[in-house]
Amino acid sequence: MGDRLFVVVPCLDEAMGIGPTLDALASQSDRDFALIFVDNGSRDETRAALAAFIDQHSDLDIEVIDEPEKGTGAASDTGFRRAAARGATENANVATISAVTRVRARVIIGPP
Numbered sequence: 001m002g003d004r005l006f007v008v009v010p011c012l013d014e015a016m017g018i019g020p021t022l023d024a025l026a027s028q029s030d031r032d033f034a035l036i037f038v039d040n041g042s043r044d045e046t047r048a049a050l051a052a053f054i055d056q057h058s059d060l061d062i063e064v065i066d067e068p069e070k071g072t073g074a075a076s077d078t079g080f081r082r083a084a085a086r087g088a089t090e091n092a093n094v095a096t097i098s099a100v101t102r103v104r105a106r107v108i109i110g111p112p
Contacts (some may be wrong), residue, residue, distance in 0.1 A: 005033040006086070008079030010072050015045035026060065030080040034061040036082050038075040041068060044067045 005023070011018065025035060037050055047064070054062050067078040076096045083094050 002068045003093070004087070005095065006079075006083035006088050007033055007035050008076055008083065008094065009031070009035065010063040010067075010075030010079065010096065010098045011037055011042060011046050011050070012040050012070075012075075013044045013046060015042070015049050018046065018049055022049070026053070031060065034083070034086065036079045037064045038067050038082075039064060040070060040072075040075045041066075046078070051082045053082055091106050 006095055009021070038049075041048060050062075050064050054060075054064075063082070065078065065082055067075045078095065080088075088094050
């Protein structure tokens with residue numbers, strides 16, 4: 001499990017733009033990764049979009065956690081700590097992508 005990829009996605013009010021990122025992540029052919037969405041206090045429908053994504057993709061390892069301290073840095077740090085708690089080691093691949101990453105999200109997960 002130490003070599004598994006963990007993808008951390010900080011989110012704050014991303015309901016209008018997160019769809020393409022979710023689609024890109026769901027379209028990956030290599031499914032040996034975990035998604036950790038860190039909600040930074042969204043006041044829009046971000047959580048509903050994530051809940052719908054989780055319902056549609058039960059084959060993916062997806063977790064949504066909260067980080068009340070505002071800022072991408074705090075959210076990323078929380079996501080990295082969660083990945084470590086789930087077994088990521090210093091040899092693991094842990095990546096942070098923006099919730100509105102589009103094309104790059106399609107290629108972030110692939111063969112080394």
